[in-house]
Amino acid sequence: MHKELLENIGEKELIKRLAEFMPKNQISDDCALIKARDKDLLINTDSLVENVHFSNETISALDVGWKAVASNVSDLISSGCCKIIGINIGLVVPPKTDWNWIKDLYKGINQALEYFGGSILGGDCSVGKEKVISLTAIGTQGEIKFRRNSCKPKELIMTTGLHGLSKLGLMIKSKKIWNKNTFITQTLIDRSIQQFCKPKLKPKFLKKVLNARPNKNLKTIGCTDSSDGLFQALLDLSIESNCKAVVDYEKIPKHKNWPVGDEWDEYYFFGGEDYELVFSLPLKWAKNLLNVDKTISEIGYFTEGSPTVEFINLKNDNFQKYKSFNHF
Numbered sequence: 001m002h003k004e005l006l007e008n009i010g011e012k013e014l015i016k017r018l019a020e021f022m023p024k025n026q027i028s029d030d031c032a033l034i035k036a037r038d039k040d041l042l043i044n045t046d047s048l049v050e051n052v053h054f055s056n057e058t059i060s061a062l063d064v065g066w067k068a069v070a071s072n073v074s075d076l077i078s079s080g081c082c083k084i085i086g087i088n089i090g091l092v093v094p095p096k097t098d099w100n101w102i103k104d105l106y107k108g109i110n111q112a113l114e115y116f117g118g119s120i121l122g123g124d125c126s127v128g129k130e131k132v133i134s135l136t137a138i139g140t141q142g143e144i145k146f147r148r149n150s151c152k153p154k155e156l157i158m159t160t161g162l163h164g165l166s167k168l169g170l171m172i173k174s175k176k177i178w179n180k181n182t183f184i185t186q187t188l189i190d191r192s193i194q195q196f197c198k199p200k201l202k203p204k205f206l207k208k209v210l211n212a213r214p215n216k217n218l219k220t221i222g223c224t225d226s227s228d229g230l231f232q233a234l235l236d237l238s239i240e241s242n243c244k245a246v247v248d249y250e251k252i253p254k255h256k257n258w259p260v261g262d263e264w265d266e267y268y269f270f271g272g273e274d275y276e277l278v279f280s281l282p283l284k285w286a287k288n289l290l291n292v293d294k295t296i297s298e299i300g301y302f303t304e305g306s307p308t309v310e311f312i313n314l315k316n317d318n319f320q321k322y323k324s325f326n327h328f
Helices: 011-021 061-077 099-116 165-173 186-197 205-212 230-241 262-270 283-292
Strands: 032-034 041-049 081-093 119-127 132-141 145-147 156-160 220-225 244-248 277-281 296-303 309-312
Touching: 041 061, 041 081, 061 081, 061 099, 061 132, 061 186, 061 220, 081 099, 099 119, 156 230, 156 244, 156 283, 165 186, 165 262, 205 283, 220 230, 230 244, 230 262, 230 277, 230 296, 230 309, 277 283, 283 296
Parallel strands: 081 119, 145 220, 244 309
Antiparallel strands: 032 041, 041 132, 081 132, 156 277, 156 296, 220 277, 244 296
16 A cells, blocks of 8 residues: 655645544634634644754743743734633653753743733643643634635735744754855844744734724634744635735845845745734725834735735745745
8 A cells, every 4th residue: 555654745735634534614724713602712732842843952941831832822813812811731751851841841831821811721741752842722712803714805915023033043043054154143143033932922913903993894804823934824825815915025024134145035934933923904904004003014915816926026036946844
């Protein structure tokens, strides 16, 4: 019998095949929506695996704890969550793990919960060859639903914050050498390490979107986060909404000290773990939001057409060779 290996299938194809065992459209977004009597619930699970997402050489246990919470909360925020209820923790560790590492991990988790909201609800522990921290986060659905399949032609594509910083932070922490002829400022180094180790996210985003809404009958917008990179976020929105994303390279917001070059485009668009929000809004709504929040940038628009990401004002001939992060 022919074997299909996960390294050949890839992460996206694996998820697509797993969808056959679930209710229809269950994999369109990272969060599951659970209907409840008073407030609908959002539930998300994310895992950090040693030597895949973290190592002792690149990040402290304290920051692993914060990041484990942040990766889950980011998915809740990008679904329109208005309140974090709490998390369940699945912990897998080798038997020779130092107790102080685990204590710092949980300190980091509690620091993040104090910042984002919620508490530890429970969990489970087991032994394994490598450390795994798997969190399930629960929150309540806000007044507006953020969904990947809700982008529409003629809507503006927008993003919060900057991208590529977490990738650069990882490279710095892991002592990987980039082009020696490229000068990296200390400001950019510090900002990138902070983004890699302790991302802050955008917990007030829903409130800002609500305040900018021109019509209270509008209940859904297209949105996702850039945990897998800006390009993958744009492609996911395009595929789930069945329309083409047109992105203006010259409108992409970058750190003022971000170097120029093909490799830096790769870090920026395909690095991942920045946890910024990528979304679309009708023109009037978008303009209202841009007027009140200068950290948000308009970067393009959606139009009718096959689900793809098209760039304008981009001169990088190597761009199509780059690939998004793949767990397998």
